[in-house]
Amino acid sequence: MSTLIEAHGLARVLPGDPPVSLVQGIDLAVEPGRFVAVIGPSGCGKSSLLYLLGLLDRPTAGSLMFDGMDTVPMGGDARAALRLARFGFVFQFHFLLPEFTALENILIPIRRLGRLSGGDARTRAMELLRAMELEAQADKTPDRMSGGQRQRVAIARALANDPSLVLGDEPTGNLDSVNSRRVVEIFQALAHEQGRAVICVTHDPDVAAAADRRIHMRDGGIEKVD
Amino acid sequence: MRRVALLLSIAFQHLAKRRRQTIVAVAGVGVGVGFFLAVSALMVGSQDDFVKKLIDAAPHIVVSDEVRSPTPQPAVQAYPGGAVAVHGYKPRTEMRGIKGWQQLVATVNAMPGAVASPSLSGGVTLRVGGHEEALAVIGIDPAVEAHVSNVEENLKAGSLHALETNQGGLIVAEELARRLGVNMGDVVGATSARGGTRSLRIVGLFGRGRSPGGSSGTGYVLLREAQSLTGQPFIINRVGVKIADPYRAETVAKALEARFSYKAESWQERSADFLTLLLTRNIIMYTVVSAILLVASFGIYTVVSNAVADKRRDIAILRSIGFSQADLQGIFVAEGLVLAVIGIILGFGLGLVLMQILGSLEFPVSGRVEHIPLDRRPRQFLLAGGASLACAVFAAWLPARKAARVDPVDILRGAA
Ligand SMILES: Nc1ncnc2c1ncn2[C@@H]1O[C@H](COP(=O)(O)OP(=O)(O)OP(=O)(O)O)[C@@H](O)[C@H]1O
Ligand SMILES: [Mg+2]
Numbered sequence: 282m283s284t285l286i287e288a289h290g291l292a293r294v295l296p297g298d299p300p301v302s303l304v305q306g307i308d309l310a311v312e313p314g315r316f317v318a319v320i321g322p323s324g325c326g327k328s329s330l331l332y333l334l335g336l337l338d339r340p341t342a343g344s345l346m347f348d349g350m351d352t353v354p355m356g357g358d359a360r361a362a363l364r365l366a367r368f369g370f371v372f373q374f375h376f377l378l379p380e381f382t383a384l385e386n387i388l389i390p391i392r393r394l395g396r397l398s399g400g401d402a403r404t405r406a407m408e409l410l411r412a413m414e415l416e417a418q419a420d421k422t423p424d425r426m427s428g429g430q431r432q433r434v435a436i437a438r439a440l441a442n443d444p445s446l447v448l449g450d451e452p453t454g455n456l457d458s459v460n461s462r463r464v465v466e467i468f469q470a471l472a473h474e475q476g477r478a479v480i481c482v483t484h485d486p487d488v489a490a491a492a493d494r495r496i497h498m499r500d501g502g503i504e505k506v507d
Numbered sequence: 508m509r510r511v512a513l514l515l516s517i518a519f520q521h522l523a524k525r526r527r528q529t530i531v532a533v534a535g536v537g538v539g540v541g542f543f544l545a546v547s548a549l550m551v552g553s554q555d556d557f558v559k560k561l562i563d564a565a566p567h568i569v570v571s572d573e574v575r576s577p578t579p580q581p582a583v584q585a586y587p588g589g590a591v592a593v594h595g596y597k598p599r600t601e602m603r604g605i606k607g608w609q610q611l612v613a614t615v616n617a618m619p620g621a622v623a624s625p626s627l628s629g630g631v632t633l634r635v636g637g638h639e640e641a642l643a644v645i646g647i648d649p650a651v652e653a654h655v656s657n658v659e660e661n662l663k664a665g666s667l668h669a670l671e672t673n674q675g676g677l678i679v680a681e682e683l684a685r686r687l688g689v690n691m692g693d694v695v696g697a698t699s700a701r702g703g704t705r706s707l708r709i710v711g712l713f714g715r716g717r718s719p720g721g722s723s724g725t726g727y728v729l730l731r732e733a734q735s736l737t738g739q740p741f742i743i744n745r746v747g748v749k750i751a752d753p754y755r756a757e758t759v760a761k762a763l764e765a766r767f768s769y770k771a772e773s774w775q776e777r778s779a780d781f782l783t784l785l786l787t788r789n790i791i792m793y794t795v796v797s798a799i800l801l802v803a804s805f806g807i808y809t810v811v812s813n814a815v816a817d818k819r820r821d822i823a824i825l826r827s828i829g830f831s832q833a834d835l836q837g838i839f840v841a842e843g844l845v846l847a848v849i850g851i852i853l854g855f856g857l858g859l860v861l862m863q864i865l866g867s868l869e870f871p872v873s874g875r876v877e878h879i880p881l882d883r884r885p886r887q888f889l890l891a892g893g894a895s896l897a898c899a900v901f902a903a904w905l906p907a908r909k910a911a912r913v914d915p916v917d918i919l920r921g922a923a
Contacts, residue, residue, distance in 0.1 A: 328920065337827060338916045358831045365829025372919065376824050380520040390828045392513045438828075450919075 284310040284346075285445055285478045286334060291343035293329055303329035304501040307343065313445065316472035316479045318489045321498035327482040328450055330498070334480060335368055335448045336360040348445065365394055369439030369447045373454040376435060377423040383410065383434045384419040390441040409437040413467070429460035436467060447471055449481035453488055465491045514834060517825075518841035521814050528813065532806035533850045536895055539803030540854020543796040543891040545861035548881045550792045554785055556880035561778045563657045565719065566624070566747030567756040569777075570763060572605045573770040604742035611746055611767050618759075620751025624648065624655040627730060627744055629737035633679075633707075634696040635687045642679065643725045644697070645745075646733020655749040658719060658727065664691050665711025670729045678711035680723035701738035797894065803850070804898035807843045812906035815839055822910055823918035832911040839910045843903020844896070851892045858891070 291307035294300050304326040311317050319327050332338035333345065336352055345352045347363065355363070364370075377386045387406040391397055397405060410416055413433040423431050432452060439447055449468065453461035465488050472479045472493070481488060489495050497504040522529045605611065608625055615623035627646040632639055649667040653659050659667050663681055670676040677695070689695055691709055698704045707728065719725050734740050748771075750759055756773035764771040775782060815822075822835055862881055870877045 332916050332919065335827070337919070358833070361826070361829050361831040361834075363829075364827065368829070370827045376820075376827075378517075378520075378821055378824060380524055389513070389517075389825075392509060393828070393830060393834070395509045442829075 283312065285313050285348055286311050286480075287346045288334070289344045291330075291333060291340050291345060293333055293338060294341045302501055304333065305342075306502050307333075309496060309503065309506075311446075311478045311480060313478050314472055314476045315494065316469055316492045317481070317494045317496060318492035319480065319482045319496045319498060320484070320489050321504070323484075325498045326501040327498055329501075331448055331450050331480070331482050334446075335370060336364055365390060366442055367445045369441075369444035371432070371436050371439050371447065371449040371452040373451040377431060377438070379423055382420050382422055383415060383426070383430075383437075386423075386434060387438045387441050390438060394442050396442075406437075406441065409440055410434075413437045429456055429463070432456060432460065432464060433467075436464070440471070445477055447477055447479045449479070449483075451482055451484060453483065453485050458487075461485060461487065464488075510834070511837075514837045515841050515845070517838050518845055521818065521838075522810070522842055522845060525810065525814065528806075528810045529846065532810045532846045533853065535803040535806035536800075536847055536850025536899070537853035537857055539799045540851050540891045540895055541857025541861060542799055543894075544854070544858025544887055545865065546792065546796055547887050547891070548858070548862050548883060549865065549879065550788065551882035551887065552880040554788070555882060557781075558785070561781060562753045562774050565774065565777070566655045567750050567753050568748040568760045568763065568771050568773050570605065570611065570746040570748065570767070570769050570771045572603065572744040574768060575764070575770050604739065604744045605746065605767075605769055607767070608743040608746060611763070611769075614766070615746075615748050615763070618750065621759075622651065622654040622749050624651040624747045624749075625730070625743040625745075626652070626747060627733045627737070627739060627742055629699060629733060629739070629744075631697045631699045631736060633683075633687060633726075634698065635689055635693075638687050640683055640687055641724060642683070642697070643722070644677075644728055644733055644736065645719075645725065646728050646730040646736075648730050652727075652747070655747045656719065661713050661717035661719070663712050663714035663717075665709075667711070667727070669710035670727065673708055673710045675705060675707045675728075675732060676710035677707035677726055677728050678713065679709065679726040680713045680718040681715050682718075682723040683726070684709060684712055697736060699737045703738075705732075705736055707732075796891075800891075800895050800898050803895065804847075804902040807846050807899050808902040808905065810846060811839050811843050811903045812909075814842060815906045815910045818910075819913055819918055822913045823915035826913070826915040827919070835913070836904075836907045836911040839907035840900060840903045843899045843907075846903075847896050847899030850899075851895055854891065854895070855888060858888070 287310040288307050292305040293303040294305075295303060307330060319330065321327055329338070333340050336347075336355075340353065348367070352360065352363070377383075378389065381389070384403075384406050387409055388402055391402040391405060407416070407419065410419055413436060415430060415433055415437065418426055418430055418434065423434070426434070432455070436452070447468070452468075453464050456464065468479050468481060469491055471477045481492065483489055494506060496506050604627070612623040612625055615621050624647060626648075629644060631642050631644050633642050647670075649670050653667055662678070665678065667678070670678065677697075684690060687695060689709055691712065694706050694708050696704055697707050711727075713719070728736070734742060748759070748763070750756060753774065757775050760771040760773035760776070825835060862883060865879055866881050868879055870879070
């Protein structure tokens with residue numbers, strides 16, 4: 282099976298005196314339909330790796346291919362366009378825009394991509410909310426929702442433009458066990474039923490156990506994969 | 508287009524959440540634009556009024572029988588192109604009238620919308636009883652002169668036409684008539700150095716302060732009358748010219764002078780000092796109103812730069828979603844634009860109210876009620892709106908650039 286995202290010798294060094302190495306020597310490949318967890322002790326570079334894979338940060342060495350495209354020489358606008366159309370991010374803190382309702386938060390990436398007309402965009406956003414069992418929250422702003430609801434709105438927003446790759450950074454880190462399990466089930470469905478690649482940084486053993494594959498990190502490198 | 512609408516809607520949301528600052532910034536722009544309009548309406552209005560008076564006070568161009576440069580000397584004429592130069596010659600003051608004035612008048616009349624009025628001016632002494640007054644008398648053809656100057660409008664009594672219907676008709680200033688102790692219909696004696704003495708009848712009076720050229724010592728008679736009074740039959744020494752576009756007077760004057768070699772003075776040349784004064788006044792005015800608009804845009808700078816500082820997290824979110832740096836810059840510039848547009852609309856309203864108030868003020872001037880001349884043309888509105896928009900874009904662009912430079916990874920790391 283062809284890979285969706287593939288890294289070779291990926292490294293990120295923060296310039297400075299002395300320079301700080303966040304990650305180095307990363308080789309990995311993730312195929313569509315796979316749910317991969319990234320685990321390891323605090324400060325080992327999991328988030329740093331995720332920012333590189335999500336084209337939010339630029340590697341200082343190595344190669345990073347996405348869907349057959351070399352992302353390293355891409356300019357800022359091309360990377361932004363790729364994030365918009367193909368990537369979905371879910372962070373530990375919900376990271377919704379506070380002034381906008383749940384529905385509007387989901388509409389923002391859809392409208393920015395501009396492929397759907399106004400009515401179709403609304404229909405799509407409502408479908409995503411329904412899939413997350415959030416229809417009743419559609420017109421609420423984030424401050425009037427529970428933590429679990431917010432995180433599911435954030436997932437719905439990450440899925441707004443039907444991304445090929447979903448990246449999570451401790452998406453269950455702030456949730457209780459019931460809400461965590463829901464998020465895990467959603468992530469499994471994203472990979473196994475919808476054929477997306479899912480890469481999820483986590484401390485939660487339940488999340489790690491639910492993944493198809495676990496990447497163990499230590500000191501900025503990959504220790505083992507199982 | 509959709510992208511612009513989206514960026515605008517995000518900008519609107521940001522502003523809606525900082526109402527107080529938004530109101531202050533909008534009010535600043537509104538007051539700036541309002542006063543810009545009021546001040547420039549006053550300044551431009553009074554200037555236009557003044558220039559109109561300058562233009563109308565006399566013909567747009569006056570061709571007189573003077574020459575500015577000496578006529579070519581025989582030595583130079585004899586050797587055209589030769590190394591001959593004659594120094595020290597002054598143009599001879601030839602007060603013998605304009606030769607070939609008929610051709611000059613025909614040339615002017617052939618230009619679309621232009622009229623030429625030939626006249627003769629000379630000095631006479633008016634005598635009534637023991638009183639004597641000097642008078643610069645101008646002989647005109649009333650039918651033609653009426654098209655060239657606004658003499659008719661400045662008459663308090665009588666008419667230009669009355670010069671033709673009355674034998675020996677004379678129009679003088681009210682002040683002069685009072686000094687001589689005469690009134691409409693009275694007869695005065697007029698003597699000139701070269702001619703004889705004749706009796707003239709007052710058939711018109713210029714209103715107080717409205718004599719041609721601002722001098723109460725100028726009077727009008729029929730051209731024939733002036734010619735025989737001053738002993739210069741068939742002579743014309745002055746041609747008043749009115750043209751369609753008064754602002755082309757300088758060009759036309761140059762052309763006439765080049766062709767006929769008589770001095771042709773445009774109204775601009777005549778009033779050069781005043782026009783320089785107006786230019787200085789304009790520079791001062793636009794400096795002051797630009798400063799007002801610039802200060803108004805400080806409010807916009809404050810709002811936008813605070814928004815950028817507060818919204819660093821949102822900036823990171825939008826960037827991770829896939830908004831480009833240009834998008835982020837656009838959002839914050841749009842905030843400045845929204846503030847400016849609302850402020851400009853309010854400012855237009857304020858400006859209209861101020862103009863209404865200024866326009867309703869009444870000033871009694873020599874018995875007549877005068878209103879302040881105001882310029883209410885859309886040009887001023889466009890200028891005020893355009894200038895504040897430009898200021899606003901610049902004021903918002905400075906902090907917006909910072910928004911675009913926010914590195915989302917820095918924010919995400921800090922929050923996680
Ligand atoms: N700006 C920075 N300057 C210096 N060191 C930094 C900077 N940012 C991150 N680091 C270091 O880089 C390393 C990797 O950080 P990263 O956030 O990727 O770890 P992590 O595995 O996600 O940790 P956690 O599980 O706590 O989120 C850490 O040791 C951190 O101290
Ligand atoms: Mg982390």
